[in-house]
Each structure stands twice: as structure tokens, then as C-alpha cells.
Amino acid sequence: MIKLKDLGEKGFIKNIIEENKGIWIWGPLKPGDDASAVPYLGGYIILKIDGFASHDSKYPWNTWRDFGWKAVTACVSDILSKGGKPFAYLISLGMPGDMSVEDGLEIMRGVAEAIDYYGGYLAGGDTNSSKDDIWIDVACVGHSSNDPIGRDAQPGDHIIITGDYGLTGLAYLLYLKYLDKKIDIKDVPHEVVSTTSRPRAPIETYDLLNKYRKCIRGSVDISDSLAESLYLLSEFSGYSIKLHDIPINSFVREFSSKENIDPMELALYGGEEFQLILSIDPSCTNDFLKDLKRRSIKADVYGVVTEERRVAVYLKEREIYRKGFQHF
Known part of the structure; x- marks a missing residue:
């Protein structure tokens, strides 16, 4: 008998969808x-x-x-x-x-x-x-009031990511140290405590997502990890994604340098940031980013959708592995 932990949460969800097509x-x-x-x-x-x-x-x-x-x-x-x-x-x-x-x-x-x-x-x-x-x-x-945004993307689309990353990945790393009695709760940095206690979805983007709806082809929320959410956009669209960088939190960079930790790993495989990944027509990118900046929303272009018909995400020419949180 196959157990849930053997199949994984994502695999179980696929089974649910397959068995319930008729009532979806x-x-x-x-x-x-x-x-x-x-x-x-x-x-x-x-x-x-x-x-x-x-x-x-x-x-x-x-x-x-x-x-x-x-x-x-x-x-x-x-x-x-x-x-x-x-x-x-x-x-x-x-x-x-x-x-x-x-x-x-x-x-x-x-x-x-x-x-x-x-x-x-x-x-x-x-x-x-x-x-x-x-x-x-x-x-x-x-x-x-507009058509909901799916997870579509076309070759040439810009990949815009809101927020910055690494604090939730660092939180999990510190939690493991806490369990091993290597640190105390009071040793957890304020930046980590604040981010994991009161994460905020960028609700200020709501009006702009509707204003630029005709330009935005795809959108994924970032909850299981930045890497997993990028892979979901690639999987649904059928095209690979090439990134030139990712937005890493400045405190995470400083902490990682002192502790000899890879900040990229913390940023890619954290989770529960509750930010957005968007695929957008390049003709709208500049105006969209200007509007985001006016609302003090941190966002930028970090990549592009390629013509390669493959589920893959590349960061600085290197294919990153897929991993995200699963309940089992």
C-alpha cells in the first residue's frame, strides 16, 4: 500500500484532480x-x-x-x-x-x-x-472585475518578482539550531522573528494587477518556496525560465557572509513569503514597475521566459533544482 509520505503532497493532489475531473x-x-x-x-x-x-x-x-x-x-x-x-x-x-x-x-x-x-x-x-x-x-x-490571472507565459515575457528572500529560509535554519539546543529563542534576529510572525501579502498590488491585466500573462503566489513557484509557472506554461538574479534580503546577505552560508539557497528554498511572481509583456514592464515603485512595492525584472519547451528554471546559466514545502 502506497502511503501519503511516499507519494508526497503534490502527487496526492494530482490524484485528487484526476479522480474528480467530472465534478471540478x-x-x-x-x-x-x-x-x-x-x-x-x-x-x-x-x-x-x-x-x-x-x-x-x-x-x-x-x-x-x-x-x-x-x-x-x-x-x-x-x-x-x-x-x-x-x-x-x-x-x-x-x-x-x-x-x-x-x-x-x-x-x-x-x-x-x-x-x-x-x-x-x-x-x-x-x-x-x-x-x-x-x-x-x-x-x-x-x-x-477582470479575467483571473492564470499561470500562463510566452517566450520573451519578463519575469517580475516582488519582495526579497532569504529570511524565511534562515528562520528554518535557526529553528533546527534551536531544536539542537545550539541557540536560544532570544538569539533569533529581530528581522527573522518579524518576517515569520507577520508576513504580509502585497495587497497594494491589487489595483495595478487589474490596471495591467492585459499585459500580465501569468501569476503565482510564493508560499512553498521561490524555486517551487518559478517551476510552477514553467510547468503550467510549458516554457523554461532564465533568471539573471534573485532578490536576496540585505540582512540575509550579511548574516550568510559571517556564518559562511549560501544566501542563494536560503532565498530559493525558504517559503511562506506570500509574494508574487509575474510573467508580463515587456512592452508594459517599465510603466508597471514605475507604478509599483510609487506605491513603495519592492519589485524588479529578474528573468525572462525562453523559447525552450521544457520545465526548467535557470539561474545565471545553471539549472536550479526543484524543491518546496510539502505537508507530507
Whole structure:
């Protein structure tokens, strides 16, 4: 008997999609994309559910309020990557009966803070008893007046990446050192604590994604790792991607230099940055980047879609390996 850990999360999802083709919701986004979409009143309703368990997604330096915040952010990030903006959220919580009431309420306070930040309303939810772990699922209902953005790309398209990378990769490295009792929680740098406690999806891009919709051919949210998200864009489009650089956080560069760590590895294989990778018509790139800069959104062109019909991502002429977070 094949076990889930043998197949992996991605493989299991492929099986789900294959077995449920007949009941999959009709819409412009392919099964397996960041979200689903259905036409509604001249626009589109965009649907997503995301969640995780505390043993996978809560560092010792995170609070329960941070846990709730990040769950909402993960769902918003997927909706945003399709050009949508959430307007309703439903929350499902699993908690053991001996968990304190205050801790449970703290999770929901983090949820409320995130909803206030991103916009929209809480529309209900569900509570469940869990045996050993605490988990949360967030369902988002969003809307877009334009066609949702899939994961398409054409040769010559520019690859734009928002944000910078490496802090979440460094967080995991420090977490392993903490487990080995090589460092204390107080030794974790503020930059790492802040990024992993309150990650922010770039909701400020929403208007611009719609303004430049005719130029943007593809969009992927970055949650499992930068490398994995680049590979998803290559896989869906069928073309390889060539990068001349990636945006590495300045603190990560400095820390890596002192500790003799490869900052590229930290940046490529982190996860939970909740930023965007976009494939865009080059004729729109300059105006799009200028508009992003006016809104203080960190973004730039880091590569191009090639004519090579192959699922591959190259960084400075070297093919990078594919790896991203999987629940099993």
C-alpha cells in the first residue's frame, strides 16, 4: 500500500484532480492553480481555502495571534495572485479541549487583525476538537472585475518578482539550531522573528494587477518556496525560465557572509513569503514597475521566459533544482 509520505503532497493532489475531473468547477483557472474562479455578474468570484497545523507552521517565537494572522495571509496571497481581492472569510479551528480559552481567542484576534489589514468581513466558521495538535483553515471568497490571472507565459515575457528572500529560509535554519539546543529563542534576529510572525501579502498590488491585466500573462503566489513557484509557472506554461538574479534580503546577505552560508539557497528554498511572481509583456514592464515603485512595492525584472519547451528554471546559466514545502 502506497502511503501519503511516499507519494508526497503534490502527487496526492494530482490524484485528487484526476479522480474528480467530472465534478471540478467550471471556470477560467485550471485545476491545481492557486485558486478557482467562476463568472458572476460581469466579473468573477475567486475561491480559495488554505490552512496548516501548528507543528508545521508555528515557530517557538510566534504567538497564537501570529498563527491566526499568517493563516489569513496565506489565503489572501492566493486570491491576490489571481488578480482578486477577498471580501469574505470563513475560519475553521481544531483545538484540544485542554487548550486555554485565551489562546483560542488569541488565534481569532490574529485573524481579525489580518482581515482588518487586507479588507473584508468575517462570515462565520467552525470549531472542532483535535487530539494532539492545533490547526486552522481559512476559506476566502474574493472578486475580480477582470479575467483571473492564470499561470500562463510566452517566450520573451519578463519575469517580475516582488519582495526579497532569504529570511524565511534562515528562520528554518535557526529553528533546527534551536531544536539542537545550539541557540536560544532570544538569539533569533529581530528581522527573522518579524518576517515569520507577520508576513504580509502585497495587497497594494491589487489595483495595478487589474490596471495591467492585459499585459500580465501569468501569476503565482510564493508560499512553498521561490524555486517551487518559478517551476510552477514553467510547468503550467510549458516554457523554461532564465533568471539573471534573485532578490536576496540585505540582512540575509550579511548574516550568510559571517556564518559562511549560501544566501542563494536560503532565498530559493525558504517559503511562506506570500509574494508574487509575474510573467508580463515587456512592452508594459517599465510603466508597471514605475507604478509599483510609487506605491513603495519592492519589485524588479529578474528573468525572462525562453523559447525552450521544457520545465526548467535557470539561474545565471545553471539549472536550479526543484524543491518546496510539502505537508507530507
